[in-house]
Amino acid sequence: MALLEVDNLRVEFPTRRGTLVAVDDVSFAIDEGEVLGVVGESGAGKSLTGTAIIGLLEPPGRVAGGEIRLEGKRIDKLPPDQMRRIRGAKIGAIFQDPLTSLNPLYRIGTQIVETVLTHTDLTPTKARMRALELLKEVGIPAAEHRIDHYPHQLSGGMRQRVVIALALCANPRLIIADEPTTALDVSIQAQILALLRRLGRDHGTAVMLVTHDMGVIAETAHRVAVMYAGRIAEIGAVRQVVGRPRHPYTVGLMGSIPAVGRDQERLTQIDGAMPRLTDIPRGCAFNPRCPHAFDRCFADRPDPIAMADGKVACWRFDQAEAAAEVGHA
Amino acid sequence: MPDHLPPVPPPTAPAVPPHGRRPDDAELIRDPLVEVQGLAKYFDVSKPFLNRVFEGAPRRLLRAVDGVDIKIPRGETFSLVGESGCGKSTVARTIVGLYRPSRGTVMFEGTDLATLTRRAARMPFHRRVQMIFQDPFASLNPRWRVLDIIAEPIRAHRLAKSAQEVRERVAELLTQVKLTARDGEKFPHEFSGGQRQRISIARALASNPDFLVCDEPTSALDVSVQAQILNLMKDLQRELGLTYLFISHNLAAVYHVSDWVGVMYLGRVVEWGAKRTVFSTPRHPYTRMLLDTIPDITMSGRERMPVGGEVPNPIDPPPGCPFHPRCPHANERCVAELPASKVSEQGSHVACHGVEEGRIPTHAAPGAKVGLGKG
Ligand SMILES: Nc1ncnc2c1ncn2[C@@H]1O[C@H](COP(=O)(O)OP(=O)(O)OP(=O)(O)O)[C@@H](O)[C@H]1O
Ligand SMILES: Nc1ncnc2c1ncn2[C@@H]1O[C@H](COP(=O)(O)OP(=O)(O)OP(=O)(O)O)[C@@H](O)[C@H]1O
Ligand code: SF4
Ligand SMILES: [Mg+2]
Ligand SMILES: [Mg+2]
Numbered sequence: 046m047a048l049l050e051v052d053n054l055r056v057e058f059p060t061r062r063g064t065l066v067a068v069d070d071v072s073f074a075i076d077e078g079e080v081l082g083v084v085g086e087s088g089a090g091k092s093l094t095g096t097a098i099i100g101l102l103e104p105p106g107r108v109a110g111g112e113i114r115l116e117g118k119r120i121d122k123l124p125p126d127q128m129r130r131i132r133g134a135k136i137g138a139i140f141q142d143p144l145t146s147l148n149p150l151y152r153i154g155t156q157i158v159e160t161v162l163t164h165t166d167l168t169p170t171k172a173r174m175r176a177l178e179l180l181k182e183v184g185i186p187a188a189e190h191r192i193d194h195y196p197h198q199l200s201g202g203m204r205q206r207v208v209i210a211l212a213l214c215a216n217p218r219l220i221i222a223d224e225p226t227t228a229l230d231v232s233i234q235a236q237i238l239a240l241l242r243r244l245g246r247d248h249g250t251a252v253m254l255v256t257h258d259m260g261v262i263a264e265t266a267h268r269v270a271v272m273y274a275g276r277i278a279e280i281g282a283v284r285q286v287v288g289r290p291r292h293p294y295t296v297g298l299m300g301s302i303p304a305v306g307r308d309q310e311r312l313t314q315i316d317g318a319m320p321r322l323t324d325i326p327r328g329c330a331f332n333p334r335c336p337h338a339f340d341r342c343f344a345d346r347p348d349p350i351a352m353a354d355g356k357v358a359c360w361r362f363d364q365a366e367a368a369a370e371v372g373h374a
Numbered sequence: 375m376p377d378h379l380p381p382v383p384p385p386t387a388p389a390v391p392p393h394g395r396r397p398d399d400a401e402l403i404r405d406p407l408v409e410v411q412g413l414a415k416y417f418d419v420s421k422p423f424l425n426r427v428f429e430g431a432p433r434r435l436l437r438a439v440d441g442v443d444i445k446i447p448r449g450e451t452f453s454l455v456g457e458s459g460c461g462k463s464t465v466a467r468t469i470v471g472l473y474r475p476s477r478g479t480v481m482f483e484g485t486d487l488a489t490l491t492r493r494a495a496r497m498p499f500h501r502r503v504q505m506i507f508q509d510p511f512a513s514l515n516p517r518w519r520v521l522d523i524i525a526e527p528i529r530a531h532r533l534a535k536s537a538q539e540v541r542e543r544v545a546e547l548l549t550q551v552k553l554t555a556r557d558g559e560k561f562p563h564e565f566s567g568g569q570r571q572r573i574s575i576a577r578a579l580a581s582n583p584d585f586l587v588c589d590e591p592t593s594a595l596d597v598s599v600q601a602q603i604l605n606l607m608k609d610l611q612r613e614l615g616l617t618y619l620f621i622s623h624n625l626a627a628v629y630h631v632s633d634w635v636g637v638m639y640l641g642r643v644v645e646w647g648a649k650r651t652v653f654s655t656p657r658h659p660y661t662r663m664l665l666d667t668i669p670d671i672t673m674s675g676r677e678r679m680p681v682g683g684e685v686p687n688p689i690d691p692p693p694g695c696p697f698h699p700r701c702p703h704a705n706e707r708c709v710a711e712l713p714a715s716k717v718s719e720q721g722s723h724v725a726c727h728g729v730e731e732g733r734i735p736t737h738a739a740p741g742a743k744v745g746l747g748k749g
Contacts, residue, residue, distance in 0.1 A: 087568025087599045103563070141567040144512045186459070187687035190419075190434075198419060198436075201508040201590070202458025202623075224567065227593040228508060230457040230623040231667035233685075257568075257600070258624075301601040302626070318552050 046117055047074035048251040049098070049219055055110035056093050056102065056275075058322075065322040067093050067106070069275040070348075075219070077249040080241065082266030082283065084257060084298070086319045089272040091255045092141055095221045097121075098253070099138050100128040115219065133164045137212035141223040141255075143205045147196040153180075153207045154192035157214055164215035179210040184236045201228040209237060216248065223255045238265045259302055263287050268355075271295050274319055274330035281355020291357045293335045329360065337361055406445035407585060407617045408469060412478035414641075415439040415464050419689065437688045438464040440641035442478070443715065446585075446634070449611065451618040453628045453649075455664065456638035457685065462621045463508055465638070466587045469619065470505045471496070482585070501531045504583040506574050506591045508621075513574055514562040520573055521558030524548070527581035547576040552602055568599055575603065579610070587619045592627060604631055625665070629653055637661045640686050640696040643715070647722025655736055657724045659701050695727065703728040 056068035068090040075081045083091050096102050098113055100123065113121040120131060132138065140146050148156060157176040161167055167175060173192075180188040183206040196204055205228045212220060220241070226234040242265060244250040254266060262269055263283060270280040271292060279292040290296045297315035317334040326332055328343040335342065341360045349356035350363055417436045425431055439461040446452040454462045467473045469480050471487055480487045482499060490496045504527075507513040514523055524544045527533075534540045545555035551572035562570055571591070578586060588607075592600040604627060610616050622628050628635060629649065636646035637660065645658040656662045686696060695713050698704040707727050715725040719736070728734040 087572075088566040092566060142509070142512075144509055184685065186685035187689060190687070190689055193421070194419065198417070200459040201463060206458075224593075228458070228590060228623070230455075231625070231664075233458050234623075235667065321554065 053111035057109040082262040082269040085272030137217035408446040414477040450633040453632040504578040505587040
């Protein structure tokens with residue numbers, strides 16, 4: 046049994062102009078000690094998937110279908126106070142916007158100590174030691190000084206690391222990390238990623254790592270899910286998805302990455318934009334931008350098709366094609 | 375306060391360049407749009423007064439920026455790189471006038487910003503200089519509709535004649551950043567992280583600035599939208615002659631957009647020069663380590679080499695060269711004496727005793743292994 050199981054998750058926003066389906070029929074699982082990378086176009090529903098799992102969707106947003114199970118128990122229908130306890134103790138969340146998790150009026154040390162005291166039975170002195178240790182672990186230099194600083198006195202990257210320390214302080218079973226390293230330079234980033242991997246290896250912590258950085262994915266994740274317009278376009282082992290992408294969107298995504306030393310006047314971009322939630326086309330949501338679209342793509346929506354090494358929601362990989370691929374592998 | 379700052383580089387080239395040497399990079403910049411000289415910004419991070427009295431805690435100054443000299447040529451892109459906390463955002467905020475420098479000057483088209491004290495004198499500057507902040511969420515007023523957020527600079531600077539014209543301009547800006555005109559009706563919380571970042575880009579472009587400071591403008595964007603935004607930045611530069619100060623920890627994006635690159639370490643610029651020079655022949659030991667950390671997506675599972683050693687502390691900076699505790703080439707002089715910025719054979723500006731003394735050989739950049747020259 047996987048640590049986290051998400052089955053057919055659907056997230057909706059009722060609006061004046063009808064219901065927006067922001068996450069549509071998303072299924073995946075994360076094992077103990079496993080890092081699942083989640084990538085995809087801006088607005089694809091990555092953050093909402095994470096927010097739904099931790100039960101923090103803001104109304105009118107709601108989970109309209111599917112199941113979320115943590116250690117085999119459903120958590121998508123829990124009353125708010127029970128969910129709050131699970132969130133502190135079992136699930137650690139690192140939000141995309143570090144400032145929302147930090148209170149500007151309190152010193153960062155105070156905020157971490159409070160959280161440690163709420164979720165563990167450490168004494169205040171021990172809790173402060175734990176806070177200091179965490180700040181060091183996430184690479185805050187001169188942590189003894191910094192522990193007494195206010196959020197605005199830290200640089201952008203330091204604030205991001207304080208948020209990570211907050212998410213780790215109760216030793217959660219699952220960490221949902223939404224773009225945890227965007228404001229970090231490569232060497233601190235490497236340190237944080239090593240820390241996440243170590244938690245998985247030593248404590249069996251599972252990580253859902255949302256990021257747009259393929260370098261981070263390649264280095265940290267075991268498996269990757271690629272999202273597009275609220276659905277999973279492709280999911281599979283990292284080598285497969287990064288090294289031999291199959292879904293045409295994933296292929297385009299890999300091509301848009303700039304590289305040092307490659308002199309290009311313009312970066313390759315996937316032409317067009319992801320459809321707004323209000324006008325997702327019939328058939329495959331990627332069809333207006335897909336170089337390979339054929340009749341079927343305009344008529345039916347593809348569900349993820351199981352392949353040798355993952356799943357791909359693309360009609361090109363249905364039956365005959367899929368059989369050929371499996372033969373190859 | 376330290377009394378020895380690196381001297382301002384001489385306006386003319388050093389005597390007799392060796393045969394065949396390219397002109398020094400700074401010589402190529404004749405008429406900079408922005409010129410920063412000896413810039414320093416210190417923050418007081420002392421404990422509250424009473425604690426100081428009772429605990430005998432000392433006054434503490436945090437030297438966020440400590441002696442920065444750069445020139446940004448008109449119509450080009452200058453990037454600042456360096457590890458988290460080295461002072462990039464502080465330089466940026468000081469250049470746009472959000473912080474008053476503790477020392478040094480910021481000149482915009484030859485005018486010292488410190489002399490613009492009257493509001494009337496500052497208004498044109500505020501229109502011409504815009505900043506995209508590192509925390510895009512914090513910089514968008516949650517109670518305003520996106521339309522009003524983007525229209526605010528247009529209204530403040532009276533750049534449109536009618537309400538209709540304001541709407542049209544906002545719609546145009548939204549389309550430019552790959553959102554739609556209809557998105558103007560929504561509130562910031564209805565957008566994803568990357569979409570909010572694009573809203574702040576649209577707002578920054580609204581007043582038709584000449585100089586745009588972009589602090590991690592694409593950090594929350596997926597690569598395909600990032601590609602669109604970086605391409606848009608380049609298009610605007612070509613069409614409107616925009617000048618950029620670009621801050622990013624994504625060295626590949628920096629390589630793509632920049633003409634010039636400055637490498638910061640603990641509040642100082644330790645190396646700066648033309649992009650190609652710095653990336654292909656980095657001289658400062660820190661620059662080399664930094665370039666060594668460039669991720670490589672083709673090597674799945676590889677652990678990168680982080681810059682080793684203790685990350686320094688701007689409250690208590692080491693004496694001499696700020697990099698010496700982590701530098702494999704440090705000697706006694708490095709521990710004692712702050713290196714001044716000198717022009718290297720490659721034309722870049724490097725503040726390192728080892729390079730000046732010829733102890734550190736030039737060798738191909740680590741960047742070469744990720745395909746320098748392949749394109
Ligand atoms: N409160 C809301 N009301 C209406 N729509 C919303 C709301 N919150 C999010 N959305 C929409 O849901 C979609 C998915 O948003 P989400 O934040 O999950 O994207 P994301 O994949 O995390 O993108 P990014 O990479 O830009 O952070 C977006 O199109 C967004 O506009
Ligand atoms: N308002 C402030 N008060 C006190 N210290 C500050 C303030 N702003 C920045 N600092 C300190 O100045 C130093 C430089 O910060 P800055 O934000 O310029 O770094 P940065 O290079 O932008 O880092 P990052 O990549 O993490 O954003 C840091 O040590 C930070 O803690
Ligand atoms: S001055 Fe000395 S310590 Fe500093 S980078 Fe150069 S060799 Fe290293
Ligand atoms: Mg997001
Ligand atoms: Mg910053």
